[in-house]
Amino acid sequence: MAEKSSIFDMIGPVMIGPSSSHTAGVVRIARAAIRILGELPTEAVITFYNSFARTYEGHGSDRAIVAGLLGYPPDDERIRTAFDHAAAAGLQYTFQSVGNASTLHPNTIKLNLVGPGGHRVEVVGQSRGGGVIRIVEVDGFGCDFSGSLHTLIIDADDVPGSIAFIASVIAHDDCNIATMFVSRKGKHEAARQFIETDTPLPDITLGYLRHLSWVHRLTYIPTLE
CATH class of the missing domain: 3.30.1330.90 (D-3-phosphoglycerate dehydrogenase; domain 3)
Known part of the structure; x- marks a missing residue:
């Protein structure tokens, strides 16, 4: 049996x-x-x-x-x-x-x-x-993401309003932010944002964010298998 x-x-x-x-x-x-x-x-x-x-x-x-x-x-x-x-x-x-x-x-x-x-x-x-x-x-930047969602990693200057601005750009694509973790070396020094979203971001949005003068590098990781 x-x-x-x-x-x-x-x-x-x-x-x-x-x-x-x-x-x-x-x-x-x-x-x-x-x-x-x-x-x-x-x-x-x-x-x-x-x-x-x-x-x-x-x-x-x-x-x-x-x-x-x-x-x-x-x-x-x-x-x-x-x-x-x-x-x-x-x-x-x-x-x-x-x-x-x-x-x-x-x-x-x-x-x-x-x-x-x-x-x-x-x-x-x-x-x-x-x-x-x-x-x-x-x-060396602390973060906390799982790879089970779409993940955006942004290296940028620590300028006032940068976090709110990026969140607003993402929101205008009707894309919901699930988690956001921001780490920086010090005040007004290098900062890194780790953003998980429920849905993918369009290429035009990623291109726009990459060309902001205070953004130095953007890495986009679709959902991992």
Whole structure:
């Protein structure tokens, strides 16, 4: 007689195993990072913290993070052979581990990435279970977004009224802001806005925001798989 399946056996992300925290979430952190970089990296320094530092090899998180850096989704069969694909793609990577970072979430990863043209980013992400992630830091700027919504990252001067102005531009597209996180180095210094929206922003709006004199860089990340 076949065993009966319960609803608890069926809930979870479509993914390559063994674990949603150690595989699906890890892939999504990497996929968010390459969207922030704006291209596939040629170099990566990957640091696993706390629980991940002790288990990343046994649970396949090392293959999962490399697969995500190659742009593979969580259910891609190539995750199992990601190291081979990385070698073919020319991706150079190094693993590091820190087992006792008490201020960080147990499942934390830091990615230092370099693109083909030399552009660099540093991204810190957390795998929260069930494939859910949080990106909590980008280039030293604190943030908090999941990749499950459309995400806008704006590097700008810390000018008066900038936050309200950008929110107004987005509102005129009938696009609802779900979350906004603003981080800055200091008063009137470099600032970074992280905005999650329920619906995608049109190209014309993104182009307009990019051409504002006080906006230095804009990165748009559609919903992650």
